[in-house]
Amino acid sequence: MDRSKRIIAVGVAGLMLLIAAACGQKPNVALQAGGGALPAGFAVNEEGEVVNTATGEVVGSAEDLLGTDSGLGGDTAVGGTTISGGEGSVAEGEEAGGGTTGAAPPPTSGGDTTGITDDTIKIGIHAPLTGAAPVPSDSVEKGKDLFFRWMAEEKKITLFGRTVEVVLKNDQYNPSTAVSVCKEMVEKDKVFLLSGAAGTDQIQACARYAASVGVPYIGAGVTELVLNQLPNFFATSMTYNDQGPLLADMLVSDLGAKNEKNGMLTFETPNFEDARQGFRDGMKRMGATIHYERTVSKGSGTSEARTVVQEMSTAGIENVFVLTSPVWWLNVLKQADTQQYNPQWVGVGISMTFDTVASVGCGGGNSIDGAKFFSPFPAYIDSNRYDTEFRAASAKFYPQKTPDDFMWLSWSGSKVLWDMFKGVGDNLSREAFIYEVERMRGLKQGIGPVLNYSPDDHFGANEVHVSEARCSDRRWHTIKSFASDF
Amino acid sequence: MRSAIVVGATVAILAVILLLGAGDDAGPNAFVVIGIATGAIYGLVAIGLVLIYKGSRVFNFAQGEFGTMAAFIVYVLVEQVQSVEIPYGVAVVVALLGAVAIGLIMERLIVRPLMNGPKITLLVATIAFALFLVGMQLLLFHPEAKALPPALQSQTAEGEFLGVSIFGYNLEPQNILIIAVLGGLAVLLGYFFSRTDLGLAILATSQDAFATRVVGIGVERMSRVIWGSAAFLGGVAGILYMPISGALTPGGMTTGILIPGFTAAVLGGMTSLPGAFLGGIVVGCVQSLANWAGFNWHVTLEGVAKPLQSIIPGLPDVALIVVLLVVLLIRPQGLLGSEA
Numbered sequence: 001m002d003r004s005k006r007i008i009a010v011g012v013a014g015l016m017l018l019i020a021a022a023c024g025q026k027p028n029v030a031l032q033a034g035g036g037a038l039p040a041g042f043a044v045n046e047e048g049e050v051v052n053t054a055t056g057e058v059v060g061s062a063e064d065l066l067g068t069d070s071g072l073g074g075d076t077a078v079g080g081t082t083i084s085g086g087e088g089s090v091a092e093g094e095e096a097g098g099g100t101t102g103a104a105p106p107p108t109s110g111g112d113t114t115g116i117t118d119d120t121i122k123i124g125i126h127a128p129l130t131g132a133a134p135v136p137s138d139s140v141e142k143g144k145d146l147f148f149r150w151m152a153e154e155k156k157i158t159l160f161g162r163t164v165e166v167v168l169k170n171d172q173y174n175p176s177t178a179v180s181v182c183k184e185m186v187e188k189d190k191v192f193l194l195s196g197a198a199g200t201d202q203i204q205a206c207a208r209y210a211a212s213v214g215v216p217y218i219g220a221g222v223t224e225l226v227l228n229q230l231p232n233f234f235a236t237s238m239t240y241n242d243q244g245p246l247l248a249d250m251l252v253s254d255l256g257a258k259n260e261k262n263g264m265l266t267f268e269t270p271n272f273e274d275a276r277q278g279f280r281d282g283m284k285r286m287g288a289t290i291h292y293e294r295t296v297s298k299g300s301g302t303s304e305a306r307t308v309v310q311e312m313s314t315a316g317i318e319n320v321f322v323l324t325s326p327v328w329w330l331n332v333l334k335q336a337d338t339q340q341y342n343p344q345w346v347g348v349g350i351s352m353t354f355d356t357v358a359s360v361g362c363g364g365g366n367s368i369d370g371a372k373f374f375s376p377f378p379a380y381i382d383s384n385r386y387d388t389e390f391r392a393a394s395a396k397f398y399p400q401k402t403p404d405d406f407m408w409l410s411w412s413g414s415k416v417l418w419d420m421f422k423g424v425g426d427n428l429s430r431e432a433f434i435y436e437v438e439r440m441r442g443l444k445q446g447i448g449p450v451l452n453y454s455p456d457d458h459f460g461a462n463e464v465h466v467s468e469a470r471c472s473d474r475r476w477h478t479i480k481s482f483a484s485d486f
Numbered sequence: 487m488r489s490a491i492v493v494g495a496t497v498a499i500l501a502v503i504l505l506l507g508a509g510d511d512a513g514p515n516a517f518v519v520i521g522i523a524t525g526a527i528y529g530l531v532a533i534g535l536v537l538i539y540k541g542s543r544v545f546n547f548a549q550g551e552f553g554t555m556a557a558f559i560v561y562v563l564v565e566q567v568q569s570v571e572i573p574y575g576v577a578v579v580v581a582l583l584g585a586v587a588i589g590l591i592m593e594r595l596i597v598r599p600l601m602n603g604p605k606i607t608l609l610v611a612t613i614a615f616a617l618f619l620v621g622m623q624l625l626l627f628h629p630e631a632k633a634l635p636p637a638l639q640s641q642t643a644e645g646e647f648l649g650v651s652i653f654g655y656n657l658e659p660q661n662i663l664i665i666a667v668l669g670g671l672a673v674l675l676g677y678f679f680s681r682t683d684l685g686l687a688i689l690a691t692s693q694d695a696f697a698t699r700v701v702g703i704g705v706e707r708m709s710r711v712i713w714g715s716a717a718f719l720g721g722v723a724g725i726l727y728m729p730i731s732g733a734l735t736p737g738g739m740t741t742g743i744l745i746p747g748f749t750a751a752v753l754g755g756m757t758s759l760p761g762a763f764l765g766g767i768v769v770g771c772v773q774s775l776a777n778w779a780g781f782n783w784h785v786t787l788e789g790v791a792k793p794l795q796s797i798i799p800g801l802p803d804v805a806l807i808v809v810l811l812v813v814l815l816i817r818p819q820g821l822l823g824s825e826a
Contacts, residue, residue: 330732
């Protein structure tokens with residue numbers, strides 16, 4: 001073989017190496033946009049590595065995870081750094097209540113009012129319209145402002161004369177894309193705030209970007225890693241870390257897992273480490289043991305799905321906590337069906353409890369039947385029990401379309417935002433919004449959990465809904481609402 | 487002779503692994519079966535890639551999407567057409583014709599105009615066409631996951647398993663079909679390229695188009711045959727694989743199978759169809775055994791035993807790259823590759 005062919009061959013190998021590196025393990029990929037700090041249970045050791053204090057496991061380097069130049073709390077940080085005194089401080093929350101409880105003074109008038117006009121408030125939402133947890137773009141497109149249109153056009157209620165305009169962008173279930181589209185919404189579309197409802201890495205990446213430019217971010221409570229240090233971030237659901245002990249409580253108290261073999265199957269992202277630790281702590285507290293613990297790359301495919309199913313089946317694992325993308329879990333379910341392996345699947349998350357997952361999962365077999373997952377919103381099939389106006393609004397504005405859980409989730413999120421805006425009042429600015437929201441307590445809209453924020457705690461939820469997959473109608477059903485213990 | 491040695495060595499390695507794991511329920515034997523079953527899928531994609539490389543010296547990044555498109559066509563005909571019940575076999579034939587049509591359109595609109603340009607231009611064009619096809623899927627079929635039923639069911643209505651169990655691993659009928667189709671195609675295409683006039687004409691075209699034209703062989707016709715056939719093979723791969731992947735999604739073959747398929751093709755030898763078969767099996771087994779080892783082998787660090795996967799994240803990918811580098815350094819033409 002001559003020299004030129006060897007060079008070509010090695011070049012091809014190098015290319016494959018790069019492709020594999022790009023498609024496989026991507027540690028800390030979501031943490032590259034800025035800096036942050038660690039949640040409870042983690043510490044930085046002498047070597048500068050972030051370690052799990054309970055297991056001693058190294059999560060990654062502190063420099064990679066936290067950054068050396070966080071950009072937080074500096075010039076661009078918002079909330080708690082506002083000027084004292086002055087005229088025109090924002091109104092206190094109405095129904096949201098709470099009032100000003102912290103020591104920090106309220107912001108003055110004349111803050112950043114980007115995205116606010118006399119008659120509109122423009123907000124930006126990112127969602128995975130494609131990727132590993134795709135949601136139907138048509139449903140998201142129709143659902144994004146359904147509640148706001150219902151309020152403005154049917155009930156003739158505005159937010160101090162303003163209606164809400166929503167910009168929606170596809171983050172492709174990719175953190176880099178999420179940052180890119182969030183930046184576009186802030187710089188080009190001039191939105192007032194950003195919001196994201198699904199995808200841990202994407203929410204974290206976008207929230208970090210938002211913090212660096214002083215934009216409020218309202219998102220699902222996913223990881224606490226880094227997000228707990230962002231002054232602009234407000235979680236509207238329980239974090240995975242907090243749901244871990246609750247999940248262990250359900251497993252032991254309701255499902256009898258104490259004397260059974262339990263497993264944990266998660267994606268290999270640092271952003272899930274607090275979720276893993278929360279579940280470990282919870283199981284330990286409940287006197288139950290985790291017999292099987294497995295992390296797999298986010299780029300996993302059929303080979304990994306078959307491997308983990310074979311391992312769990314051989315080990316006799318009876319209960320499995322799963323925290324992966326829905327598409328890969330569907331692959332796992334398919335392999336489980338083939339191996340006639342039917343454990344009790346449990347988990348946390350948002351996109352897992354979409355009816356599409358139950359429908360496809362039941363299409364390949366019945367392993368998913370009876371799976372129980374925590375969700376921040378009730379199952380779509382039960383929506384009338386929580387808010388009868390949702391289906392009425394859908395029928396009014398989109399009579400040709402059958403409403404679904406994506407529109408239902410958007411409706412729920414919109415109600416939270418509505419209450420936040422209402423609580424802040426007329427003198428709306430980004431600074432005022434953050435200042436007031438972090439003092440809101442008892443924020444209750446009847447669908448998602450009750451929210452109680454404070455200046456020191458932007459993770460305001462401590463309740464979940466429990467959804468169960470049923471192959472009889474290929475849907476999720478709500479079996480327990482607003483649960484905070486079992 | 488050299489090919490026989492390579493195949494023999496590969497089989498011997500797998501046999502030794504199976505022998506060492508005999509009698510151990512948690513041993514690697516079931517994972518060898520998983521590797522072969524998964525590797526057959528990679529091999530199916532690799533064969534299409536090799537066919538195009540043999541015929542036109544191009545890496546076709548759109549190969550996976552021929553398969554996804556075909557799978558979507560089957561899904562629509564079988565699951566969504568309500569007015570008339572379309573038999574699965576008819577849907578498959580229509581889907582394969584659709585895949586071939588897409589391949590021929592690609593050949594006419596993209597490949598042929600760029601045929602005499604730099605190969606890198608054509609390579610980038612295949613990536614663009616793959617993205618175009620993914621966009622079309624999003625537009626036509628929407629992004630949410632769908633369940634494509636298999637050609638062969640895994641269970642009876644009573645829940646009885648219909649496949650075979652090897653070393654404790656249930657191999658479903660659809661996967662057995664994939665292995666059979668892969669083996670059949672490798673032999674058939676090997677014969678086609680070495681024994682038939684058309685196959686030899688295709689090879690001649692790929693080596694020297696001008697000289698081929700001089701002796702009266704139509705280069706354009708050869709190009710059509712190659713791309714149409716490759717699209718057909720891609721379609722077969724998609725229709726067979728998507729039902730066992732758990733979810734049919736836009737771009738599913740590219741994101742799930744194309745990279746391992748490329749690896750299999752390079753490992754086996756970009757010019758060897760039996761090599762694509764072997765490469766697929768090797769890639770599948772390396773991935774699967776690395777997955778098994780990563781969880782079952784432990785390394786003691788500071789007195790704490792930790793599974794290998796926690797020390798080397800992404801171990802299957804790392805193992806695959808190491809194997810690929812070693813093979814290419816020793817045999818740059820791949821396991822069974824040789825000059826056309």
